[in-house]
Amino acid sequence: MRLRYPYTLLPLFSSSSKLTTMTTQSLFHSSPFSSLINTVSPQRYRLYPHRPFFTVFSSRNPQTPLRTNGYHGASHASIPRPVHLENPEEKNVEMQFSILKQRLEAVGMDSGICVPGQYNHLLCPECQGGDSGEKSLSLYIAPDGGSAVWVCFRAKCGWKGSTQAFAGSSSYSMSQAFPVKKKREITEEELQLEPLCSELLAYFAERLISKETLQRNAVKQRKYGDQIVIAFTYRRNGALISCKYRDINKVFWQEANTEKIFYGLDDIAGQSDIIIVEGEMDKLAMEEAGFFNCVSVPDGAPPSVSSKELPPPDKDMKYQYLWNCKNELMQANRVILATDGDPPGQALAEELARRIGKEKCWRVRWPKKGRIDNCKDANEVLMYLGPDALKEVVDNAELYPIRGLFNFRDYFDEIDAYYHRTLGYDIGITTGWNNLNELYNVVPGELTIVTGVPNSGKSEWIDALLCNLNQIAGWKFALCSMENKVREHARKLLEKHLKKPFFNARYGEHVERMSVEEFEQGKLWLSDTFSLIRCEDDSLPSINWVLSLAKAAVLRHGVRGLVIDPYNELDHQRPSNQTETEYVSQMLTLIKRFAQHHGCHVWFVAHPRQLHNWVGGPPNLYDISGSAHFINKCDNGIVIHRNRNPEAGPIDQVQVCVRKVRNKVAGTVGEAFLLYNRVTGEYTATDSRSNR
Numbered sequence: 001m002r003l004r005y006p007y008t009l010l011p012l013f014s015s016s017s018k019l020t021t022m023t024t025q026s027l028f029h030s031s032p033f034s035s036l037i038n039t040v041s042p043q044r045y046r047l048y049p050h051r052p053f054f055t056v057f058s059s060r061n062p063q064t065p066l067r068t069n070g071y072h073g074a075s076h077a078s079i080p081r082p083v084h085l086e087n088p089e090e091k092n093v094e095m096q097f098s099i100l101k102q103r104l105e106a107v108g109m110d111s112g113i114c115v116p117g118q119y120n121h122l123l124c125p126e127c128q129g130g131d132s133g134e135k136s137l138s139l140y141i142a143p144d145g146g147s148a149v150w151v152c153f154r155a156k157c158g159w160k161g162s163t164q165a166f167a168g169s170s171s172y173s174m175s176q177a178f179p180v181k182k183k184r185e186i187t188e189e190e191l192q193l194e195p196l197c198s199e200l201l202a203y204f205a206e207r208l209i210s211k212e213t214l215q216r217n218a219v220k221q222r223k224y225g226d227q228i229v230i231a232f233t234y235r236r237n238g239a240l241i242s243c244k245y246r247d248i249n250k251v252f253w254q255e256a257n258t259e260k261i262f263y264g265l266d267d268i269a270g271q272s273d274i275i276i277v278e279g280e281m282d283k284l285a286m287e288e289a290g291f292f293n294c295v296s297v298p299d300g301a302p303p304s305v306s307s308k309e310l311p312p313p314d315k316d317m318k319y320q321y322l323w324n325c326k327n328e329l330m331q332a333n334r335v336i337l338a339t340d341g342d343p344p345g346q347a348l349a350e351e352l353a354r355r356i357g358k359e360k361c362w363r364v365r366w367p368k369k370g371r372i373d374n375c376k377d378a379n380e381v382l383m384y385l386g387p388d389a390l391k392e393v394v395d396n397a398e399l400y401p402i403r404g405l406f407n408f409r410d411y412f413d414e415i416d417a418y419y420h421r422t423l424g425y426d427i428g429i430t431t432g433w434n435n436l437n438e439l440y441n442v443v444p445g446e447l448t449i450v451t452g453v454p455n456s457g458k459s460e461w462i463d464a465l466l467c468n469l470n471q472i473a474g475w476k477f478a479l480c481s482m483e484n485k486v487r488e489h490a491r492k493l494l495e496k497h498l499k500k501p502f503f504n505a506r507y508g509e510h511v512e513r514m515s516v517e518e519f520e521q522g523k524l525w526l527s528d529t530f531s532l533i534r535c536e537d538d539s540l541p542s543i544n545w546v547l548s549l550a551k552a553a554v555l556r557h558g559v560r561g562l563v564i565d566p567y568n569e570l571d572h573q574r575p576s577n578q579t580e581t582e583y584v585s586q587m588l589t590l591i592k593r594f595a596q597h598h599g600c601h602v603w604f605v606a607h608p609r610q611l612h613n614w615v616g617g618p619p620n621l622y623d624i625s626g627s628a629h630f631i632n633k634c635d636n637g638i639v640i641h642r643n644r645n646p647e648a649g650p651i652d653q654v655q656v657c658v659r660k661v662r663n664k665v666a667g668t669v670g671e672a673f674l675l676y677n678r679v680t681g682e683y684t685a686t687d688s689r690s691n692r
């Protein structure tokens with residue numbers, strides 16, 4: 001996409017017409033040190049620009065012109081003197097630097113690389129720069145080395161202090177120069193704010209910020225020596241509360257010891273919609289798009305969302321600017337978070353939303369500015385796409401997501417795929433038996449409970465079903481079949497797969513057994529299709545253990561089905577204060593969560609309790625030993641039953657009673673009859689099926 005509003009950065013910010021090359025260190029962290037700056041004559045200030053602290057005394061710089069602060073009376077016998085300096089004034093200055101250095105070292109500051117007469121950024125010895133390790137401590141050393149002041153600009157730290165070289169042994173006083181709690185009152189005159197010069201107006205114009213917007217927001221400038229910086233004035237009810245400066249390197253500095261409030265606070269009073277942005281430029285950009293009801297946070301974004309609980313408002317130092325305009329925020333119906341699109345910007349949105357209440361928060365989506373990159377913030381949208389596009393961004397703000405609260409829109413991709421049937425087996429896989437397909441289909445991620453009286457053929461039927469699903473859809477399975485010996489289970493599965501008996505034995509009824517070649521090929525199929533979950537010692541597996549291994553099988557081998565056979569062979573250590581009903585409910589919740597999360601169908605075999613007066617009919621799902629939750633919680637409930645009375649019908653006939661189907665797309669309640677082949681363990685459909 002072409003830049004609709006091409007712009008270039010001019011080398012501005014210099015009161016002289018010459019291009020100013022400022023380092024971030026050299027910049028104007030102003031007011032905490034204003035008293036110190038005032039003590040330094042402009043001439044002195046010019047004498048020592050950009051010179052590293054103390055290295056000015058190296059023997060390689062013997063002619064460096066130095067000045068004292070005029071103080072000569074302190075004893076400094078223990079301080080080593082450089083041999084090359086003859087001028088007594090210079091010796092005194094050297095002494096001051098040396099003593100000051102020691103005093104700074106005593107409070108943990110290594111000032112060796114610092115430049116006198118400038119603001120130096122160091123790691124704060126108190127907070128070590130917080131999580132991000134930023135160099136948040138600003139240290140100003142007077143050009144003559146007579147004194148130093150410092151302040152840590154991390155809101156959570158705020159460590160401040162000052163020291164003098166020759167003010168006695170305990171001349172520095174921590175946190176006295178700038179009490180943390182008491183906020184300064186400031187005036188424009190005191191800060192020497194001036195109207196914006198034409199170069200700065202041009203700078204803003206290139207960013208599509210008009211003169212009117214700048215005037216409305218009382219954006220000013222301030223001079224620091226030959227540097228000019230932008231001064232964003234922070235006001236409440238029109239009164240100046242604080243001032244934030246920005247230099248050519250985009251380094252920001254807030255007037256020290258002033259209250260932190262939203263930039264543009266007066267603009268949101270009584271507004272029902274409030275927009276919050278991450279920087280002053282974005283606030284000004286929003287105005288260009290017609291949104292005056294916008295404020296900017298005063299001090300940028302955190303590196304990440306805090307994992308801690310929200311502190312009480314009076315301890316929530318970093319977000320005092322939110323708490324001190326609680327009324328304005330509470331009155332608003334909607335708070336639109338338009339923070340930067342980068343991770344810190346999103347972390348800021350989350351921190352703001354946590355405090356404001358997510359239910360009334362909205363968020364914007366920054367549009368693309370090119371083929372790949374998105375705009376980062378409001379000012380970029382204004383510059384690249386124009387005010388209408390920025391207005392559209394705000395107008396199309398969407399509800400801020402609340403964990404656990406969704407809209408169908410959030411699932412449209414999935415719903416579309418379901419409708420167009422591109423998910424794969426989304427309405428279930430057929431079982432392989434025509435008459436049963438009408439009643440039961442296997443849906444990924446569902447739970448089927450299978451029950452039946454002992455020896456009814458539950459395990460056999462499930463094995464046959466797995467063989468069919470493998471043949472139809474290539475599914476693989478994890479088997480946790482505690483009652484089966486591995487070799488027996490292999491035999492049963494191979495017989496079904498190869499449709500031949502494993503042995504030449506009585507049950508084979510003269511059907512030729514599988515050949516060695518078939519057997520070898522069958523073994524490959526077995527190992528390719530099934531994962532076995534087994535306790536190798538005599539202990540019983542717990543459900544958590546089974547599910548953790550099943551998860552590994554899903555991820556490692558792509559299994560789509562899990563068989564747990566049977567329930568009573570699991571280790572059921574339930575707490576003494578838990579009923580079996582509660583226990584079963586919890587266990588089934590775990591199984592269902594696993595099934596849904598991994599799109600893995602689970603067949604769970606459970607026996608009915610001992611049936612008194614049983615007359616040979618199929619049991620009921622409510623007869624399952626343990627809990628009615630088996631039927632309540634499952635997606636599908638199947639009872640396997642077989643006739644054992646030759647007079648009542650064929651004894652190889654199996655009745656598959658589908659007693660519960662939650663998802664009507666996948667089937668319905670009814671019964672289907674299959675014929676069991678004793679030789680191969682295969683099942684074939686009969687014509688019989690009845691719906692209930």
Ligand SMILES: Nc1ncnc2c1ncn2[C@@H]1O[C@H](COP(=O)(O)OP(=O)(O)OP(=O)(O)O)[C@@H](O)[C@H]1O
Nearest residue numbers: 453454455456457458459460642651652653654676
């Ligand atoms: N319809 C049937 N006709 C004859 N024999 C069958 C039939 N169905 C299963 N069998 C046989 O019954 C035996 C038990 O089968 P299976 O292990 O599948 O039953 P089950 O219901 O899982 O038993 P349990 O409740 O003891 O776990 C097997 O030897 C199997 O061959």
